Amino acid sequence: MTETMQLGDMLRRRGISRRALLKYASYMASLMALPPSVAGAMAEGLAKARRQAVIWLSFQECTGCTESLTRSFSPSLEELIFDFISLDYHHTLQAASGEAAEAARRQSMRENQSKYLVVVDGSVPTADGGVYSMIAGRTNMDVLAETVEHAAAVIAVGTCASFGGLPEADPNPTGAVPITKLVTGKPVINIPGCPPLPQAMAGTLTHFLSFGTLPELDALHRPRAFFGETIHDRCYRRSFYERGLFAKSFDDDGARQGWCLYELGCKGPVTYNACASLKWNGAVSFPIQSGHGCIGCSEPRFWDRGGLYKPLSAGTADVRKLIGIAAVAGVALGAGAAALARQRRASTSATEQ
Amino acid sequence: MELLDFARGPALAFGLVVFVVGSLWRLAGVLLLPRMRDLSPARDGAPPAPLAALRTVLRRMWPRKEFAQATLFPTINSYVFHLGLALVVFGLAPHILFIRSLTGLTWPGLPSNLVYGVGVITLASLFAALARRLGHPVLRLLSHSGDYVSWLLTTLPVVTGLLATSHLGARYETLLAIHILSISALLVWFPFGKLMHAVLFVFSRGATGMRFSHRGVNV
Numbered sequence: 212m213t214e215t216m217q218l219g220d221m222l223r224r225r226g227i228s229r230r231a232l233l234k235y236a237s238y239m240a241s242l243m244a245l246p247p248s249v250a251g252a253m254a255e256g257l258a259k260a261r262r263q264a265v266i267w268l269s270f271q272e273c274t275g276c277t278e279s280l281t282r283s284f285s286p287s288l289e290e291l292i293f294d295f296i297s298l299d300y301h302h303t304l305q306a307a308s309g310e311a312a313e314a315a316r317r318q319s320m321r322e323n324q325s326k327y328l329v330v331v332d333g334s335v336p337t338a339d340g341g342v343y344s345m346i347a348g349r350t351n352m353d354v355l356a357e358t359v360e361h362a363a364a365v366i367a368v369g370t371c372a373s374f375g376g377l378p379e380a381d382p383n384p385t386g387a388v389p390i391t392k393l394v395t396g397k398p399v400i401n402i403p404g405c406p407p408l409p410q411a412m413a414g415t416l417t418h419f420l421s422f423g424t425l426p427e428l429d430a431l432h433r434p435r436a437f438f439g440e441t442i443h444d445r446c447y448r449r450s451f452y453e454r455g456l457f458a459k460s461f462d463d464d465g466a467r468q469g470w471c472l473y474e475l476g477c478k479g480p481v482t483y484n485a486c487a488s489l490k491w492n493g494a495v496s497f498p499i500q501s502g503h504g505c506i507g508c509s510e511p512r513f514w515d516r517g518g519l520y521k522p523l524s525a526g527t528a529d530v531r532k533l534i535g536i537a538a539v540a541g542v543a544l545g546a547g548a549a550a551l552a553r554q555r556r557a558s559t560s561a562t563e564q
Numbered sequence: 565m566e567l568l569d570f571a572r573g574p575a576l577a578f579g580l581v582v583f584v585v586g587s588l589w590r591l592a593g594v595l596l597l598p599r600m601r602d603l604s605p606a607r608d609g610a611p612p613a614p615l616a617a618l619r620t621v622l623r624r625m626w627p628r629k630e631f632a633q634a635t636l637f638p639t640i641n642s643y644v645f646h647l648g649l650a651l652v653v654f655g656l657a658p659h660i661l662f663i664r665s666l667t668g669l670t671w672p673g674l675p676s677n678l679v680y681g682v683g684v685i686t687l688a689s690l691f692a693a694l695a696r697r698l699g700h701p702v703l704r705l706l707s708h709s710g711d712y713v714s715w716l717l718t719t720l721p722v723v724t725g726l727l728a729t730s731h732l733g734a735r736y737e738t739l740l741a742i743h744i745l746s747i748s749a750l751l752v753w754f755p756f757g758k759l760m761h762a763v764l765f766v767f768s769r770g771a772t773g774m775r776f777s778h779r780g781v782n783v
Binding site for chain 2: 441443444452453454455457473474480481511512516517521522523524525526527528530531533534537538540541542544545546548549550552553556
């Protein structure tokens, strides 16, 4: 539950100096494209921040987002900030279960009215009254509506919560919808990705803890600092795209030499995320560096956009059969038109004779 | 459905279907038309009809000496944008991938930056062609709205392709979607406007060559 201890106190107790906090604030400010002068204010804000109550709701999801955010590669300030938040309800991490867990959620909501953050992981099924995902005998729709009513803001973590994700993929049997479809009148921030980058989550939390506001968002409610550029823009293979050098198959010579993976279906040019600059696992690598094209997991409907391995410039529909029919129809029309012309000519000749 | 999904999906499929139906309709319609029989014997020394046709197709790739001076600019400018369009359409790797997805055919692509440069020259050449059409009194009189539509629908894919490549004016996916939509519009218009000359010029020149050669005229 929320405590009066400030984040600065906790960091000092854990041996983190003020200099280290300032460095972290500078790093985070630059990461979020904030002016350098903001770093000091951010550090001050962080140091004075009270424990933030967070209620984490898991709906139709695979827990990959939680895995991504909680299994940081090495102890870092980000990890400490995650430690600092008061995670009052989280299916995977909470010790309580059953009615006790639900009671903890309600208690946090009561004690932190209008101050707590709701983090949602997973999409919400709405078909057939929402029966496809129930928690404590209640539909996800019910739990979400109750929990966000007095929240300060809602953070949709992962592509499922942000855009519907895999549960929403065609034919969407559960009627899955993203959080923005159900939550109105509250600020909603989307941090998509399958899973999302931990830095995007940490940056959003840091901004909220420091300034009490959410960072600047794009049209899809994503923090612009992390989702402002495409993977393609920052990809180290980009120069090979410009030179027209493309890998023809996975792990061929070209792919090993760093050639562009566009022909193998890379969706980097239309995917907004920071994977290419921040990378994963302690900035060791990211999918494209490992030889696999970007699948565009932080974009809406990425699963239904024409195949993960189909090049972006190819159409999404298989039109070959359609074109065959069109060819036959075209020739038939032409032959018909010519036959009519012949008929007209014959009748004209007969009239002239 | 987002604009890019619409462009890559139904819009492109529609454009391709109309292009194939329309082009084959016109082509079959023209080729199966009843022909005027030439009952006169061929002049002495007249080459066989296929050779005469081929010779005229090639000969008319460049104007006769008498007209060379007067038509120098349109001839060179036409070569610039025709070759430019061919290089852009068949040289850029994403375009080759598009063609491969339809036909299975593939060939090595050109460097993207080179194609970009060719695209800029092509665009300038297309504008020069328009300026000449608007500035030349006879040409202006001969032009009708269909000619301007053909020009517009040829130029739009070049403009939108350049904008998409250089990320100018909007987000890349929006520009890519507009580029694909402009290609779909071009495909729809192609069989029904003068752009069909890309296919018909061989047959019209060939037919002229065969007829003239039969009568002993060297064209």
